[in-house]
Amino acid sequence: xxxxRGFATTFKHLLEEPVTYQYPEQIRPFAERYKGRHELKxxxxxxxxxxxxxxxxxxxxxxxxWVEAAENTDEARYSPGERYAKTYEINMLRCxxxxxxxxxxxxxxxxxxxxxxxSFTNRKDxxxxxxxxxxxxxxxxQATPQKVExxxxxxxxxxxxxxx
Amino acid sequence: xxxTVRIIINDxxxxxxxxxNLVDAAKWYANDDIPVFCYHPKMEPxxxxxxxxxxxxxxxxxxxxxxxxxxxxxxxxVRWMPxxxxxCTTTVSDGLVIRTQTQQVQDARQNVVEFLLTSHPxxxxxxxxxxxxxxxxxxxxxxxxxxxxAFSDKMRLDKHVPLGDLIFLDEERCIQCARxxxxxxxxxxxxxxxxxERGRSLxxxxxxxxxxxxxxxxxxxxxxxxxxxxTADFRFGARPWELTEVPSICPHCPVGCNISLSTRLxxxxxxxxxxxxxxxxxxxxVNEIWICDKGxxxxxxxxxxxxxxxxxxxxxxxxxxxxxxxDALAAAAEALKAAGSDVAAIAGSGMSNEDLWALRQLLAGxxxxxxxxxxxxxxxxxxxxxxGVGQGTNLGQLGRGDAVLVIASDLEEEAPIWRLRLKQAAxxxxxxxxxxxxxxxxxxFAAQTIHYETGEAVQALLALKDSDAWKQLAEAHNLVIVAGxxxxxxxxxRALAGAxxxxxxxxxxVGKPNSGLLxxxxxxxxMGLHYLGFTPAATLDIxxxxxxxxxxxxxxxxxxxxxxxxWLAKVETIISLDLFASGLTQQLAAVALPIQSFxxxxxxxxxxxxxxxxxxxxxxxxxxxxxxWQALSRLGEQLGQGTAKLSAAAVMVEIAQNVPxxxxxxxxxxxxxxxxxxxxxxxDLYYGGTAYRNRGGLGIQIPTAADxxxxxxxxxxxxxxxxxxxxKLVIVPSVRLYNRERTFRPSALVHARxxxxxxxxxxxxxxxxxxxxxxxxxxxxxxxxxxxxxxxxNGGAPKGTVIVPRHLSDTAAPLAVTVxxxxxxxx
Numbered sequence: 001x002x003x004x005r006g007f008a009t010t011f012k013h014l015l016e017e018p019v020t021y022q023y024p025e026q027i028r029p030f031a032e033r034y035k036g037r038h039e040l041k042x043x044x045x046x047x048x049x050x051x052x053x054x055x056x057x058x059x060x061x062x063x064x065x066w067v068e069a070a071e072n073t074d075e076a077r078y079s080p081g082e083r084y085a086k087t088y089e090i091n092m093l094r095c096x097x098x099x100x101x102x103x104x105x106x107x108x109x110x111x112x113x114x115x116x117x118x119s120f121t122n123r124k125d126x127x128x129x130x131x132x133x134x135x136x137x138x139x140x141x142q143a144t145p146q147k148v149e150x151x152x153x154x155x156x157x158x159x160x161x162x163x164x
Numbered sequence: 165x166x167x168t169v170r171i172i173i174n175d176x177x178x179x180x181x182x183x184x185n186l187v188d189a190a191k192w193y194a195n196d197d198i199p200v201f202c203y204h205p206k207m208e209p210x211x212x213x214x215x216x217x218x219x220x221x222x223x224x225x226x227x228x229x230x231x232x233x234x235x236x237x238x239x240x241x242v243r244w245m246p247x248x249x250x251x252c253t254t255t256v257s258d259g260l261v262i263r264t265q266t267q268q269v270q271d272a273r274q275n276v277v278e279f280l281l282t283s284h285p286x287x288x289x290x291x292x293x294x295x296x297x298x299x300x301x302x303x304x305x306x307x308x309x310x311x312x313x314a315f316s317d318k319m320r321l322d323k324h325v326p327l328g329d330l331i332f333l334d335e336e337r338c339i340q341c342a343r344x345x346x347x348x349x350x351x352x353x354x355x356x357x358x359x360x361e362r363g364r365s366l367x368x369x370x371x372x373x374x375x376x377x378x379x380x381x382x383x384x385x386x387x388x389x390x391x392x393x394x395t396a397d398f399r400f401g402a403r404p405w406e407l408t409e410v411p412s413i414c415p416h417c418p419v420g421c422n423i424s425l426s427t428r429l430x431x432x433x434x435x436x437x438x439x440x441x442x443x444x445x446x447x448x449x450v451n452e453i454w455i456c457d458k459g460x461x462x463x464x465x466x467x468x469x470x471x472x473x474x475x476x477x478x479x480x481x482x483x484x485x486x487x488x489x490x491d492a493l494a495a496a497a498e499a500l501k502a503a504g505s506d507v508a509a510i511a512g513s514g515m516s517n518e519d520l521w522a523l524r525q526l527l528a529g530x531x532x533x534x535x536x537x538x539x540x541x542x543x544x545x546x547x548x549x550x551x552g553v554g555q556g557t558n559l560g561q562l563g564r565g566d567a568v569l570v571i572a573s574d575l576e577e578e579a580p581i582w583r584l585r586l587k588q589a590a591x592x593x594x595x596x597x598x599x600x601x602x603x604x605x606x607x608x609f610a611a612q613t614i615h616y617e618t619g620e621a622v623q624a625l626l627a628l629k630d631s632d633a634w635k636q637l638a639e640a641h642n643l644v645i646v647a648g649x650x651x652x653x654x655x656x657x658r659a660l661a662g663a664x665x666x667x668x669x670x671x672x673x674v675g676k677p678n679s680g681l682l683x684x685x686x687x688x689x690x691m692g693l694h695y696l697g698f699t700p701a702a703t704l705d706i707x708x709x710x711x712x713x714x715x716x717x718x719x720x721x722x723x724x725x726x727x728x729x730x731w732l733a734k735v736e737t738i739i740s741l742d743l744f745a746s747g748l749t750q751q752l753a754a755v756a757l758p759i760q761s762f763x764x765x766x767x768x769x770x771x772x773x774x775x776x777x778x779x780x781x782x783x784x785x786x787x788x789x790x791x792x793w794q795a796l797s798r799l800g801e802q803l804g805q806g807t808a809k810l811s812a813a814a815v816m817v818e819i820a821q822n823v824p825x826x827x828x829x830x831x832x833x834x835x836x837x838x839x840x841x842x843x844x845x846x847x848d849l850y851y852g853g854t855a856y857r858n859r860g861g862l863g864i865q866i867p868t869a870a871d872x873x874x875x876x877x878x879x880x881x882x883x884x885x886x887x888x889x890x891x892k893l894v895i896v897p898s899v900r901l902y903n904r905e906r907t908f909r910p911s912a913l914v915h916a917r918x919x920x921x922x923x924x925x926x927x928x929x930x931x932x933x934x935x936x937x938x939x940x941x942x943x944x945x946x947x948x949x950x951x952x953x954x955x956x957x958n959g960g961a962p963k964g965t966v967i968v969p970r971h972l973s974d975t976a977a978p979l980a981v982t983v984x985x986x987x988x989x990x991x
Contacts, residue, residue, distance in 0.1 A: 157289060
C-alpha cells in the first residue's frame, strides 16, 4: 500500500507545471527593493540629478565609487546648481550592493536598480563609467550638457519644506 | 618672565600669562575648546558672533581688607555676572572664574547656531568647505536638530560672486564674522574688502579695482568659518576627506613657506596622483599660518605641458632625439670626458641641497671648482652666513622697541610673507625704516622712508649715521636689516650687505635672536647655493670665460639674461638638467636630462633665514624624469666616481658629514615638530582655520658665525660707482611677484593678474623723449635684443631711471642694472 502511495506522489508531480525558470529566456519578476546595478537618475527635463558631491563614495564600505566634480555653467549645464559629476565610476568587482550609496545621496540620484546581469571577462570591464550608469534622457527632456536660461537652475539640492 | 595670573576654568585652577585672551588661554592651558566663529587667534577680537558665551565671574574679595570672601563651605565665593559673557573679548585676570559646560552655556550656543542657520543654505554636499567646515562641525556639536525658523523666510542670494579672479563669494553662506575683512585690514594692510549695507542685507564686497587686489587673498578662504569664500583654483576639486596631505616647501621665494600639498588621484591626469590645492602648514617662525597667492596657485608648473619628460640628445643634424637614460648619460659622460677639467656648472635656486651636493661632487671629480649660482643678481649670502638673523629668530616677535630697516628691495613683490610679517611688526610698534630709490608698497607701513638716488643704496646706508633715524636703529632692542639688490650691480649688492652688516656689528645687533641681516635673495634655495659653494661671482666668471662643457641645472638662462645667447655661443657643449622642454633645452642643449620638480621627490631647501626645511614626495614623476641628485650621481657613476646614491636622505648624510654648516642635519632631525602656539590644525577648525598642523618638520636653522660666538670682522663696504650714463638712461630691473617665468606661467588662473610688459619712466625723461603714458617704447641695451614694452609714466621711477620689471615677456629684461636708450616705437 505504501508503495502505491509513494508512486502516486511521483505521478502527481509528473503532471504538475515545472517550477524551474528557463533563465535567461524567462526572467522572474524582482522584488521592488532588489538591489541590482546602480542607475544614475535624471530629472524630467533631462538634467542629471547627480551633483558630484561624492557622499556615495564616502559612504561606500568597499571603496567602489570614484567621483570627480566640475563646475556647471548656464552654457553647458549637466545638473542643477553649481556642481556636477565629471567622472562617475563604480567598480562592480568591489561593490557589495549594500545600498549605502543610495542612502547617502542627497538628491536621490543614485538608485540600485534591477539589472543583475553583471559579468566581465577582464577587470577593466568591471568599472562602470557615468555613460554606462546614467539613465537615458526621458521623453520631452534634453540631453546634457544643456544650454539654459541664466538664473533658473541655481539650487543643487531640491528645496525641502519645513519639517511637518 | 611674564606675570602669571590664576584663573579657574570649570573648577580647575590654571596659572596663565597675564594679558592673554581667554579663548586662547582656555585652549592652550585647559584644553577647553570654547567654540568661536569670528574670533581668530591672529587677529583682534570683535565679539560679533556670540558663539563664545560662557558663564563668567570673579572671586569675591572683601573691599575693606582685600581678603577672599569664603562661603559657608569654606570655599571662595564667586561673584557671577548676571549674564553670559563673550570669552573672546575677555583678557585673563587674577581671580577670573568661568564655566564653559553648563546647561546655560550649552543653550546659548545652541541658540546662536540656530540663529546663524536661519538663512544658511543646505549646501553642504556641494560646498568646498563641507567636511572641514567650522559651522558644520559646531552645528553637529552644539546646534539644534531642527530649526524653529520658517523655511519661507530664508534669504535667496547670489551664490556665485567673483571677488576678483581668484576668490568666489557665496553670499548665502556668509555668516558675517568679518574674519576676511579684518584679515585684509589688520594682518595684510590691503584694505580691499568691506561690509556693505546693514542688518539682514549686509554683504561682503570688494572695493578695489581689479577686485580683491592683494597677494594674500587665498588666506581668507582658510580662515572663513563657512564656505562663503572659495578659491577658483580648487573649486569643486575634491572633497576634503578624499585628499592626502603631503608636507612641502614653497619653491617660489626665499621665505620658504611651509605648505601642505593636498593630492588626489585624477582621471584626467591618467589616474595618477595630482596636486589639487596648496594649503599653508603652520610654522610660527617662518610663515605662521599664511601663504601668498603665488605659493597657493603657483603649483601648476609641476605638471605643465612644457615639462621635459624624456632624456634628449642632439644629433649632428641639430635636432633633439629622445633617448634612454643610459644613452643620454653616456653622451653626457663622453662630452665631459673630452673636456677634462674645463667644465663649469650653473645651478638655479630651485635646486635642492641634495641636487647641489651631487653637482658639486660631480665637478669635483672632474677637477673643476667653477660652481655658479643663478641668477647672479644678489651677492650677500656670505654676509648672511656670518651675521644673518640669529638662531631662533621669529619676525612675529618684533614689536615695540625694535627696529627694521628694509633697503633696496620691493618686499611686496620679492618676499610677500616677510612683507606681511614686517608690516605687523610695525603695527606692534617696531620702527620700520624703508629705503629705496623709488616708492614701493612697503612705504605705506614705514615709520620713515628715505629715497636715495638710483644705485646709491650703499652711500645712503653709510650716510644713515648722520640722520635722525640712526638713534632709532642704534638703540633698538632688536634690529633686523633686510637688504635687497634693486638698482645695484653684483658688487654693489655685496657692498650693501657689507654696509648693513657693519651697522649691525657696530650697534651690536648680531648673534642674538630677532636681530641680524636678511638678504632678499632670489629663489627658494639661494642660501643653500651659498652653503654648498655655488656663488654668483663664479657665474660672472663663467659668463666671461665660458668653459668647454657647461652643466646648467634648473636655470632659465635665456629668459633671465638677455646676453645669455651671446656668451653661451662660446660654450661647446651644454648639458641641461631642466624641468621644461622649451627655452635652453630646446635651443642650445646638447644633452637634456629631465628632472623632477619639488613636488615629485624628497629634498630640502635653505630659506632666507637659513632654515633647512624638508619637503616630501607628493606626486609621481612626469615621464622619465629623475631627481637631479640622482641623475647627476648616475652621471658621476658613468665617469667612474663611485656608485650612485640611492636616496635623498643618504645624500643629506653625506652633506652633513662634509659641509660644516649642515652638521647635525638629517632628514630625521628636519622632520621633528613641537607644539606651536596658537594650536591650529586640530579638530577645532573654527579656531584657526584650515591651515594644517605641522607634521612634516619645523626645520633646523643653521647658526651664523656670530651665533657661534666667532668675532666677525667688519666688511668692506666701498660704495659702488654709479653707472656711467653718458646721456643714456639707467635701466633698473625689478621683480614682480606675478610674472611669466616658466615656473609660474602654467598657473593660467593667476595670469589675468600678470601685467603686460611695461617700463616705468620718469615724467621729465618721458617729456624729453616725447613719450606718453601707455605708449609702446623700445629699450636698447648693449649685446641684447631690444625690449618692446609699454611705458608707464606715473611717478614710479626716479629721474634718469627706467624701471623694467623682469619676466613679463618672452624677451629677457636685463639681469642687473645697466644703461640703455629708450625710444618711442611705432604701433
